[in-house]
Structures are given as C-alpha cells and as structure tokens.
Amino acid sequence: MYGFEAISMHNGWAMALAGALIVFSGLVILSTVISQLYKVLDFFEDRINRYKAKRSPSANQDLSNQPESKSDMEKRFLDDLDGVIDKYKVASEPLGDTFALADLYRLAREMDAPHPHLTISYLKQHNFLFPMGDGIFSWHQ
Amino acid sequence: MEMLVQFLSNTGYYLADYRHILMLVVGSIFLYLGTAKRYEPLLLIPIGFGVIVGNVPFFKGFGLGVYEQGSVLNYLYFGVRTGLYPSIVFLGLGAMTDFSSLLAKPRLMLLGAAAQMGIYFTLISALALGFLPKEAASIAIIGGADGPTSIFLTAKLAPHLIGPVAIAAYSYMALIPVIQPPIMRLLTTKEERRIRMTEPTREVTRKERLIFPIVGVVLCCFLAPASIPLLGTFFFGNFLKECGVTNRLAQTARTAIIDTATIFLGFEVGASTQGDVFLTAKSIGIFFLGAVAFSIATGSGVIFAKIMNFFTKEKINPLLGAAGVSAVPGSAREVHLMGLKADPSNYLLMHAMACNSSGVIGSAICAGILWSFMV
Numbered sequence: 005m006y007g008f009e010a011i012s013m014h015n016g017w018a019m020a021l022a023g024a025l026i027v028f029s030g031l032v033i034l035s036t037v038i039s040q041l042y043k044v045l046d047f048f049e050d051r052i053n054r055y056k057a058k059r060s061p062s063a064n065q066d067l068s069n070q071p072e073s074k075s076d077m078e079k080r081f082l083d084d085l086d087g088v089i090d091k092y093k094v095a096s097e098p099l100g101d102t103f104a105l106a107d108l109y110r111l112a113r114e115m116d117a118p119h120p121h122l123t124i125s126y127l128k129q130h131n132f133l134f135p136m137g138d139g140i141f142s143w144h145q
Numbered sequence: 146m147e148m149l150v151q152f153l154s155n156t157g158y159y160l161a162d163y164r165h166i167l168m169l170v171v172g173s174i175f176l177y178l179g180t181a182k183r184y185e186p187l188l189l190i191p192i193g194f195g196v197i198v199g200n201v202p203f204f205k206g207f208g209l210g211v212y213e214q215g216s217v218l219n220y221l222y223f224g225v226r227t228g229l230y231p232s233i234v235f236l237g238l239g240a241m242t243d244f245s246s247l248l249a250k251p252r253l254m255l256l257g258a259a260a261q262m263g264i265y266f267t268l269i270s271a272l273a274l275g276f277l278p279k280e281a282a283s284i285a286i287i288g289g290a291d292g293p294t295s296i297f298l299t300a301k302l303a304p305h306l307i308g309p310v311a312i313a314a315y316s317y318m319a320l321i322p323v324i325q326p327p328i329m330r331l332l333t334t335k336e337e338r339r340i341r342m343t344e345p346t347r348e349v350t351r352k353e354r355l356i357f358p359i360v361g362v363v364l365c366c367f368l369a370p371a372s373i374p375l376l377g378t379f380f381f382g383n384f385l386k387e388c389g390v391t392n393r394l395a396q397t398a399r400t401a402i403i404d405t406a407t408i409f410l411g412f413e414v415g416a417s418t419q420g421d422v423f424l425t426a427k428s429i430g431i432f433f434l435g436a437v438a439f440s441i442a443t444g445s446g447v448i449f450a451k452i453m454n455f456f457t458k459e460k461i462n463p464l465l466g467a468a469g470v471s472a473v474p475g476s477a478r479e480v481h482l483m484g485l486k487a488d489p490s491n492y493l494l495m496h497a498m499a500c501n502s503s504g505v506i507g508s509a510i511c512a513g514i515l516w517s518f519m520v
Contacts, residue, residue: 006275014281016272020265023514028258030368030510031503035254037360038247038353045352105492121245125344135490139481 081123088123089132091115093143102142105133160202164420172196172415178319185319185475188292191408192315195415211416222413225307228300230410231293232374237403238293238473238505239358239382240395247499248353249345252453253465257503259449260469263288263442264511271434276427279303282515284431287314288438289508290321290470296414297375298512302519309428311414313435321475324436325443325467329483332447333463338487340462342496351387358384365510371520372513379509443467443476446500468497471504 005013081088095111096103105124112120127133134144153159175193179186199218203209211218224230247253264285271281283299283306295314299307317324329338358380366373385395417423446466454460468480477497484493 007273010275011269011272014272014278016269016278016281019278019515019518020269023268023511023518024262024265026368026514027261027507027510028255030365031254031258031507033368034361034364034506035251035503037364038254038357039251041248041353041356041360042347042350045350045356106494119348121345122348137489139485139492139494 081119081126088117089127091117092123092127096143102136102140104139105141108133108141155204157202160204162202162420164424165200165202167424168200168418168420169197171418172200175415184322185315187407188315188411189319191411192312192415195412196312196418197415198412199416199419210419211413212419212422218413218416221409222417224406224409225296225413225417226300226304228297228374230406230413231297231300232378233406234293234403234410235375235509236378236382237398237400237406239379239384240386240398241403242379242383242386242473242502242505243498244354244357244383244502245349246345246495247502248349248357249347250342250496250499252457253461253496253499254503254506255453256446256450256461256466256469256500257471257505257507258469259466260442260446260500260504261289261507261511262445262449263438263440263470264508264515266441266445267434267438268515270437271430274430274434276430277303279519280306280427282519283310284434285438286310286508286512286515287317287431287435288442288470289504289511290314290318290439290442290472290476291505291508292318293410294375294471294508294512296410298516301516305422306427306431307414308418308423309431310435312418312423313432315411315414316432317435317439318472318475321472321479324439325476325479326483328440328443329447329464329467329480332444332451335487337451337463338484339491340460341488341491342462342465342493343459351389354387355384358387361506365506366513369510369513369517371516372509375509375512376506379505439470442470446470462491462493462496465493465496465500468500469504469507471501471508473501473505474498476504477501 011017092108092112095115096108099107105128109120109124112124117123132144133141136142172193175189175196178184179189179193199211208216210216211222213219267288268281268285271284272278276284279302283303286295286298287310289295292311292314296307296311299310362376362380365376382395382398385391385398446469447463448466450461450463450466454463462484464480464483468477470476477494477500480497481492481494484491
C-alpha cells in the first residue's frame with residue numbers, strides 16, 4: 005500500500021501531528037522553566053539572606069554579598085579596565101599573538117575571572133580585541 | 146591438491162561479488178572524506194574501516210561475520226543492537242556540553258524544536274512510499290541529524306535497517322558543509338544573515354547550570370519516558386560536569402568513555418553493512434528519504450526563526466534555525482561561517498551552539514515519542 009492510503013491506514017497524520025506538538029510543547033515548557041529559573045533562585049537567595057540577617061546580626065554582612073547590580077558591576081569593571089586588560093593579556097600569552105575568542109574565554113574561565121563572557125564582549129566591541137578574520141583575534145597594539 | 150582447491154574456494158577473492166566490491170569502494174570513500182577532506186573524521190574513519198572489514202567475503206558458518214552468533218564482531222555488535230553504545234555516547238556528550246549560552250537565551254530552544262519537523266515530514270513520506278510504520282519511524286529519525294539517536298531508535302524498532310539508517314545519518318552529518326549552506330542561502334536574504342544577536346545581559350550562575358540537568362531530565366523524561374536511555378545519560382553526564390566535585394568522572398566520560406563507544410559504534414555499524422544484506426532497494430529509499438529529512442529539518446528551523454522575528458522585538462538571525470538540528474558541532478560551525486561570510490564581524494557560534502544543544506534534546510525526545518507510538 006502506498007500514498008495517502010498508506011499514511012491514513014497507519015495513522016501517519018495523527019502520529020506526525022501529535023509528535024510535533026509533543027516535542028514542541030516539551031521544549032517550550034523547558035525553555036519557559038529555565039527562563040524563570042534565575043528569578044526563582046534569586047528570590048530564594050534573597051529570602052535566605054533576609055532570614056539569616058534576622059537570626060544573627062553578624063549575618064548582616066552576608067547581605068553585602070548579594071549579587072551586585074548591573075550598573076555597579078559596570079562601574080567597577082570600568083574603574084579597573086586597565087587591570088582587566090593586563091590580566092587577559094597575560095592569560096592569553098600561551099595562545100600566541102593571534103587566538104580564537106573561545107580559547108580566550110576558556111582561559112578566563114580557568115583563571116576564575118569574573119564575568120568572562122561580558123568582559124570579552126566589551127573588549128571586542130571597544131576594539132581592544134582586533135579581528136584578524138576567520139574568527140581569529142589579536143590584541144590591539 | 147584437493148585441499149588447496151578447497152582453501153582457494155574459501156578465500157575472499159573467490160567468494161567476492163560485485164556487492165562486496167561496491168561496498169569496499171564506499172568504505173574507501175568514507176576513509177578518503179574523513180582523512181583528506183576532514184569531514185567528521187571521528188565518525189567516518191571508524192565507519193569506513195568497518196565497512197571494509199565487514200565486506201571482506203567469508204565462508205558462512207565460520208563464526209566470523211557480524212550477524213553470526215558467537216563471532217567477535219557479533220559480540221561487539223551487542224552494543225549497537227541493544228542501544229548501549231548510543232547511551233554511552235550521550236553520557237560523554239552531556240559531559241562535554243556547556244548549556245550556558247542556552248540558559249542565557251532560552252528562547253533559542255524553540256529553534257531546536259522547529260528543526261525536528263523534518264522527522265515528522267519524513268515519517269509521513271516513508272509511510273507513503275510503502276515502508277512499515279516501525280521502519281518509517283526509524284528512517285524519519287535521520288531528520289534529527291543525530292547518529293546515536295538514529296541507531297538507538299532503529300535498534301529498537303527495525304534492527305534490520307540499522308546499517309542503512311546509520312550510514313545515511315552519519316553520511317548526512319558529515320556532509321553538513323555541502324547540504325546546509327545552499328538551503329540557508331535559499332531561505333534567507335543577505336540582510337537577514339547580517340542580523341546581530343544581542344549579547345546576554347547577565348552571567349549564567351553556577352546554580353542555574355547545576356539545576357538545569359535535573360529540571361531537564363525530569364521535564365523531558367516525564368513527557369517521553371522512552372527517551373530515558375538517551376536523555377537520562379545525557380543530563381547525568383552534564384551534571385557530572387557542572388557539579389564541580391566529580392571532575393575525574395566528567396573528564397573520563399568526555400574522553401575515554403565516549404571515545405571507546407564511538408570507536409565500537411562506528412566500526413560495528415560499518416561492519417554491519419555487508420553488501421549482500423545492505424545493497425537493497427530499501428537502502429536506496431532510506432538514503433533518499435534521509436536527505437529529504439535532513440534538508441527539511443534545516444529549512445524548518447530557518448523558517449521558524451523568520452516567523453519568530455514577526456512576533457519578537459529582539460530579532461533572531463534566521464541562520465540559527467539551521468543549527469537546530471542536533472549535529473553537534475558541525476551545523477553550529479556552518480551557521481557561524483555563513484554568518485561570517487555575510488558580516489565578517491558577526492559571531493554567531495555561541496548562539497548556534499545553544500540551538501545545537503537544544504536540537505540534541507529535541508531529537509532524543511522525538512526518538513522517545515516515536516518509540517512510544519510504535520509499542
């Protein structure tokens with residue numbers, strides 16, 4: 005049996021439609037959950053910190069350990085921009101004069117540099133990292 | 146003299162027919178593509194050599210062939226037949242995958258879902274061409290562009306098709322640089338290919354990366370429990386990587402374990418393509434449908450990205466849709482290169498990897514769904 009007759013006979017239309025809907029709904033649910041995950045985590049961390057602060061005055065210090073805001077982070081980053089660039093330059097020495105951003109990112113992760121993705125993006129956007137083509141970069145002299 | 150004649154009549158030279166020769170040529174082409182052209186060498190070289198070994202003609206009954214009980218090749222084939230090797234490959238894959246870019250932009254996951262449409266289109270096409278439902282499902286999963294998933298599902302539903310399905314799936318994965326770019330060019334304008342993706346505005350925390358595999362395995366496997374052998378090990382491998390206290394295990398999973406499984410999987414799949422059982426009209430049909438499945442998967446991802454752009458303020462580069470197939474990292478690399486051609490300073494790799502990893506999850510869910518439908 006061939007053609008539409010075979011598809012209908014084996015429930016092909018229903019299987020295809022249901023299968024597509026299930027996989028779509030599964031990934032939509034998963035993406036929705038993970039898009040809210042950081043908010044839920046922040047909420048619980050905030051609650052825990054408040055609870056600790058109430059329980060013991062010494063825990064008040066923990067509140068200062070809360071994640072800093074984006075503007076604070078940017079200010080701190082710009083204040084120490086030269087230091088950050090030096091740190092990244094030293095880290096990239098083993099890679100040679102030219103390197104892929106993925107390698108630089110890996111090294112930054114290895115040396116526990118804060119916010120490596122954002123930092124490298126900033127360095128790229130502000131031409132501290134100079135594109136040589138084919139995804140290869142060098143430090144702007 | 147009689148002994149000599151008997152010996153000669155048992156040699157491969159005497160027993161060979163045109164099918165063996167043809168498959169030896171196919172195996173050699175795979176080795177050439179893997180070695181000289183560097184098309185997916187980690188896959189094509191074990192498969193290519195397996196094809197050559199599997200197509201050395203031998204006297205049936207010696208206990209030599211992959212389909213003969215008690216032979217060494219048959220023992221090793223156990224891992225293919227039962228779906229063991231694909232599960233182990235998924236463990237290593239999980240231990241290699243960094244979900245940070247996906248966690249930073251979860252909506253890219255939808256492109257991984259869209260690219261699975263090739264699977265269902267091919268399911269219908271295979272049924273229309275006269276394949277039985279279990280065979281059609283095994284062929285359709287080639288559209289996921291995921292070799293281990295294709296082998297896993299085919300081993301469960303239509304074990305007699307493992308050879309052609311695996312060879313088709315891996316061939317198309319290796320031919321990504323040939324198949325995907327024309328489709329991407331056809332479906333996008335130069336302006337669209339130049340769209341820059343915004344950088345994530347926040348850093349993904351370790352806690353998020355740690356919780357994701359648990360949430361992922363629960364949500365996906367509750368929805369399609371038949372995908373447990375793949376997604377269970379996949380997310381387990383990722384948890385080993387992210388938890389930070391099992392670095393030795395994660396390191397072993399992403400190196401020695403996945404390498405061992407890949408060697409045996411590739412070699413055994415190649416060896417299972419014995420000319421006399423492999424070269425049939427069905428195999429040709431499977432190759433044709435596999436190409437259709439893979440092309441539609443690529444196209445549906447790109448088109449879905451364009452549709453998303455109608456409804457969202459933050460535009461998505463539609464090339465990313467092509468990375469929604471789960472050929473990791475080949476399709477992400479191809480998307481990145483095509484983006485660079487349109488705009489040499491547009492780097493799509495991280496975003497494409499997000500789509501790619503969601504494609505892996507999507508195709509494993511599809512395998513689970515199809516298996517459930519056929520039980």
